[in-house]
Amino acid sequence: MAEAANFKAIGTRPIRPDGIDKVTGRANFGADLNLPDMLHGKVLRSPHAHARIKRIDLTKAQAMEGVYAVISSADFPQEVTSSLSKNILARDKALYHGHALAAVAARTPRIAEEALERIEVEYEVLPPVLSLDDAMRERAILVCEDLRTNDDESSPPSNVAATQRFERGDVTKGFAKADVIVQEEFRVPSAHQGYIEPHACVATSNPGGRVTIWCTTQGPFEVRSATAGVLNKTVSDIKVIPSEIGGGFGGKTVVYLEPVAVRLSELTGKPVKMVMNREEVFRATGPASATLCKIKVGAKKDGRITAATAWLAYEAGAFPGSPVGPGCMSVFAPYDIDNFLVEGYDVLVNKPKVAAYRAPGAPQSMHAMECAIDELAQELEIDPIDLRLKNAAKEGTIAPYGPKFPPIGLVECLEAAKRHPNYVNKPSEEVGRGVAVGFWFNIGMQSSAEVNIAEDGAVSIMEGSPDIGGSRASMCLMAAETLGVPYETINAHVGDTESTGFCNLTGGSRTTFATGLAVVKACEDVIAQCKARAAMTWELDVEQVDWRDGQAVPRPGVNIDVEPLSLADIAKTMSRTGGPLLGRASLNAQGAGACFSVNWTDVTIDRETGKVDVKAFTAIQDAGRAIHPSYVEGQMQGGAVQGLGWALNEEYIYDDNGVVENASFLDYRVPVASDMPMIDCEIVEVPNPSHPYGVRGVGETPIVAPLAATSNAVRDLLGFRINDLPLSPPNVLAAIDSTD
Amino acid sequence: MSKIYVSTTVNGRPEDVLCEAHQTLLDLLRDEIGLTGTKEGCGTGDCGACTVLLDDRLVCSCLVLAPEADGKEITTVEGIADSQDGLHVVQQKLLEHAALQCGVCTPGFVVAAKALLDRDPNPDEKTIRYWLAGNLCRCTGYDKIIRAVQDAAQELTPTK
Amino acid sequence: MARVVFPDHLHRFTDGTHELEVDCSSFRQLVQILEERWPGIESVITSTTVAIDGQLFQDAWFEKIEPDSEVFFLQRIEGG
Numbered sequence: 001m002a003e004a005a006n007f008k009a010i011g012t013r014p015i016r017p018d019g020i021d022k023v024t025g026r027a028n029f030g031a032d033l034n035l036p037d038m039l040h041g042k043v044l045r046s047p048h049a050h051a052r053i054k055r056i057d058l059t060k061a062q063a064m065e066g067v068y069a070v071i072s073s074a075d076f077p078q079e080v081t082s083s084l085s086k087n088i089l090a091r092d093k094a095l096y097h098g099h100a101l102a103a104v105a106a107r108t109p110r111i112a113e114e115a116l117e118r119i120e121v122e123y124e125v126l127p128p129v130l131s132l133d134d135a136m137r138e139r140a141i142l143v144c145e146d147l148r149t150n151d152d153e154s155s156p157p158s159n160v161a162a163t164q165r166f167e168r169g170d171v172t173k174g175f176a177k178a179d180v181i182v183q184e185e186f187r188v189p190s191a192h193q194g195y196i197e198p199h200a201c202v203a204t205s206n207p208g209g210r211v212t213i214w215c216t217t218q219g220p221f222e223v224r225s226a227t228a229g230v231l232n233k234t235v236s237d238i239k240v241i242p243s244e245i246g247g248g249f250g251g252k253t254v255v256y257l258e259p260v261a262v263r264l265s266e267l268t269g270k271p272v273k274m275v276m277n278r279e280e281v282f283r284a285t286g287p288a289s290a291t292l293c294k295i296k297v298g299a300k301k302d303g304r305i306t307a308a309t310a311w312l313a314y315e316a317g318a319f320p321g322s323p324v325g326p327g328c329m330s331v332f333a334p335y336d337i338d339n340f341l342v343e344g345y346d347v348l349v350n351k352p353k354v355a356a357y358r359a360p361g362a363p364q365s366m367h368a369m370e371c372a373i374d375e376l377a378q379e380l381e382i383d384p385i386d387l388r389l390k391n392a393a394k395e396g397t398i399a400p401y402g403p404k405f406p407p408i409g410l411v412e413c414l415e416a417a418k419r420h421p422n423y424v425n426k427p428s429e430e431v432g433r434g435v436a437v438g439f440w441f442n443i444g445m446q447s448s449a450e451v452n453i454a455e456d457g458a459v460s461i462m463e464g465s466p467d468i469g470g471s472r473a474s475m476c477l478m479a480a481e482t483l484g485v486p487y488e489t490i491n492a493h494v495g496d497t498e499s500t501g502f503c504n505l506t507g508g509s510r511t512t513f514a515t516g517l518a519v520v521k522a523c524e525d526v527i528a529q530c531k532a533r534a535a536m537t538w539e540l541d542v543e544q545v546d547w548r549d550g551q552a553v554p555r556p557g558v559n560i561d562v563e564p565l566s567l568a569d570i571a572k573t574m575s576r577t578g579g580p581l582l583g584r585a586s587l588n589a590q591g592a593g594a595c596f597s598v599n600w601t602d603v604t605i606d607r608e609t610g611k612v613d614v615k616a617f618t619a620i621q622d623a624g625r626a627i628h629p630s631y632v633e634g635q636m637q638g639g640a641v642q643g644l645g646w647a648l649n650e651e652y653i654y655d656d657n658g659v660v661e662n663a664s665f666l667d668y669r670v671p672v673a674s675d676m677p678m679i680d681c682e683i684v685e686v687p688n689p690s691h692p693y694g695v696r697g698v699g700e701t702p703i704v705a706p707l708a709a710t711s712n713a714v715r716d717l718l719g720f721r722i723n724d725l726p727l728s729p730p731n732v733l734a735a736i737d738s739t740d
Numbered sequence: 741m742s743k744i745y746v747s748t749t750v751n752g753r754p755e756d757v758l759c760e761a762h763q764t765l766l767d768l769l770r771d772e773i774g775l776t777g778t779k780e781g782c783g784t785g786d787c788g789a790c791t792v793l794l795d796d797r798l799v800c801s802c803l804v805l806a807p808e809a810d811g812k813e814i815t816t817v818e819g820i821a822d823s824q825d826g827l828h829v830v831q832q833k834l835l836e837h838a839a840l841q842c843g844v845c846t847p848g849f850v851v852a853a854k855a856l857l858d859r860d861p862n863p864d865e866k867t868i869r870y871w872l873a874g875n876l877c878r879c880t881g882y883d884k885i886i887r888a889v890q891d892a893a894q895e896l897t898p899t900k
Numbered sequence: 901m902a903r904v905v906f907p908d909h910l911h912r913f914t915d916g917t918h919e920l921e922v923d924c925s926s927f928r929q930l931v932q933i934l935e936e937r938w939p940g941i942e943s944v945i946t947s948t949t950v951a952i953d954g955q956l957f958q959d960a961w962f963e964k965i966e967p968d969s970e971v972f973f974l975q976r977i978e979g980g
Binding site for chain 1: 760762770771775776777778779780781782783784786787789816817818820821827831834835836837838840841842843844845846847850866868869870872873874875876877878879880881882883884885886887
């Protein structure tokens with residue numbers, strides 16, 4: 001692998017190719033497309049968290065002038081019984097406040113909304129299940145009457161959809177060896193991804209059954225397969241064109257509107273546009289799981305952990321599938337522990353089905369563990385970073401979830417933290433400081449890329465990963481580095497499902513790693529073609545030609561006097577040497593590198609109001625290699641502030657009937673500019689050996705550590721711990737009052 | 741439903757539009773005039789993605805009824821860059837600082853930040869943070885946006 | 901013989917077997933052997949994340965397995 005110092009493009013910070021369109025209002029997002037003769041679709045949503053649907057009468061709505069179609073789940077293929085299809089439109093039961101029941105297509109959004117009011121629904125209102133405790137108790141009310149734990153037909157129906165368990169060593173013996181044991185319970189509430197752009201799509205279907213969908217999504221190919229599944233169509237019937245995407249963070253990996261819009265278009269023969277409002281986004285799209293995590297950790301006086309147990313329950317919402325699996329696998333991931341036991345529970349409640357949210361599952365379980373580690377550090381009077389160094393996983397450590405770690409950067413991050421001036425400078429009396437570690441696995445999966453060379457040598461990349469945070473710039477930088485041409489001569493485009501090869505979604509921190517790998521390989525394909533054409537021009541064997549600094553040159557020792565041929569030179573004569581230059585690569589990327597971070601938060605607390613103010617925050621993270629350091633920092637800073645929001649304010653508030661009481665940005669309060677300090681970043685680079693430039697992927701890890709770092713900072717200042725999040729003014733004030 | 745005639749100026753050009761009483765200024769811009777650079781993030785004035793200038797006052801266009809725009813001058817993100825001089829310094833600095841990730845909140849920030857610098861060419865960090873507190877960004881954590889605006893101010897008043 | 905480890909959520913397919921030594925040279929062969937032993941397990945273990953000697957695979961079909969390899973079946977990892 002090339003050394004960092006030798007890179008020409010990688011590690012620089014150029015302006016992103018799609019930048020000007022995004023600062024001038026030209027970029028087209030999900031709601032920006034309008035087609036001729038287009039109708040507007042709206043969704044009727046359940047006012048009850050749990051209710052049997054006895055009757056839906058659409059006739060009055062259908063009779064309205066300007067209404068073209070009104071549909072319910074009866075208008076969808078009944079043989080499809082997936083959770084997804086039942087989430088898109090409820091069948092026999094409404095399972096959460098906001099669950100879609102029916103949809104209208106009308107000439108204007110206003111008429112569609114009025115038509116919703118004329119749909120008559122008769123409910124048998126049922127008591128809702130709103131907490132893990134209620135869901136898991138004996139004789140609990142059931143969200144789904146025929147769900148059995150782990151599909152075990154011999155067990156009675158339950159709200160627990162699945163259990164996990166894995167262990168190593170002997171925890172009883174391990175705890176017996178411990179000098180200190182910490183045992184605590186922690187609750188983390190549901191938080192929403194809070195992307196600023198609501199879900200939106202336009203669908204059009206022709207009489208031949210061909211469907212085109214424009215939508216805002218992290219994964220156009222996943223929209224295609226999910227929509228095909230719900231509508232019982234083949235994927236080749238559907239073309240998905242991704243718009244620019246206004247944030248996702250995992251929340252735009254799921255379809256809600258698209259199959260409904262397609263069905264409305266099929267019935268009306270017209271394009272149908274559907275756009276959620278913010279209240280719908282909060283009520284009906286996936287937040288992160290609310291969790292209860294019970295942690296027990298034992299250690300020797302010197303800080304060495306002897307045993308740990310974790311009992312983790314995750315709300316899945318109304319259908320199975322919380323990220324409790326990754327939660328279980330990540331809870332002890334930063335540490336080398338000989339004896340542990342992890343148990344996990346995937347639990348149904350009458351709330352919206354959860355969706356991925358940045359490192360799905362990890363922030364909640366690792367909040368619990370990192371708080372427990374902090375308690376150990378307090379009891380043992382060991383610096384929290386030294387305690388973590390004492391137990392840190394490194395290359396060769398067997399990860400708690402099974403495999404052996406390849407090269408990872410946790411120790412390097414911890415050592416960088418110890419040296420960092422922000423850490424060396426101890427906070428004043430009135431400031432509390434808390435440290436925590438973050439982790440995410442990262443994933444590879446399938447990507448494709450094409451690299452086209454124009455007749456003037458300009459480079460055009462076509463790939464399938466929606467650009468959610470500057471990935472076009474990263475692709476161009478890797479192409480510039482590989483081809484040896486200037487960044488400014490390269491552009492990157494995100495194709496639709498029929499103009500680019502298959503590509504999994506933008507998520508799991510995979511885009512720069514996996515799609516980046518495809519771009520590098522497609523560029524190498526171009527280089528091979530250029531060398532062949534130079535060899536043809538010079539009447540040499542291709543083995544006698546090298547590619548150096550963006551030019552074909554005779555290999556040293558080849559006795560020929562010619563001028564080097566640049567990419568532009570070769571492009572100019574490409575018709576003569578075999579036609580267009582087109583490089584291609586498609587792959588299933590393996591070897592995504594695990595990503596670790598260390599964060600610390602400095603806080604003050606107003607003891608009269610309970611308000612916690614973040615005075616400083618520092619994030620250190622192993623990027624493997626930072627292709628565009630500004631966008632790596634951007635991931636670290638954005639993830640940090642999302643984590644701080646979750647720690648300090650964000651939560652779903654339900655009344656006793658399961659009605660969401662804070663479904664707006666006014667009441668669900670995400671951090672604003674005046675809440676936050678600058679977020680200081682240090683990028684550590686321990687290259688991932690599975691990527692030609694060492695990329696790990698950086699998007700998920702940043703949200704993990706801020707939760708516990710902030711909890712630990714509050715603990716440091718108050719002298720006692722508040723176990724549950726959020727550390728909002730009422731909760732902090734109540735805790736202070738209860739200790740007075 | 742009878743339509744209401746609205747005569748307004750958008751980005752320096754006269755626009756005469758028929759709209760319905762319930763439509764907002766945001767609807768007027770996006771759906772009637774076709775300026776989709778102004779975004780809707782919430783519809784309740786909480787996110788600032790729809791920020792425009794109405795007679796030089798910053799407003800959330802989702803909270804202004806379209807008929808209220810009659811006789812007024814409106815500036816949207818599409819009117820910030822100059823066709824002769826190119827990008828406004830705020831736009832240029834947002835790009836240089838990589839201060840946008842998804843970019844959907846960016847139009848609101850561009851309009852709001854320019855309005856701040858027009859009023860106060862030399863704001864400190866706290867002033868910038870409070871001025872922009874009505875604009876939500878979920879991607880960046882604000883750090884690079886604040887630095888971009890500081891840098892833009894520096895460029896506008898280099899003697900600072 | 902490669903060491904193959906099944907987490908709890910697979911135990912209902914493996915009659916409770918936690919760990920197994922298997923003589924195989926590729927993941928495809930391993931899947932065939934396991935499917936013969938426990939019919940129905942194939943669709944589950946080919947749709948989950950697998951770790952072979954520390955390396956995570958979302959789809960390991962043609963990956964080599966050495967005599968001293970360790971194979972772990974994990975929960976499927978995706979991301980946000």
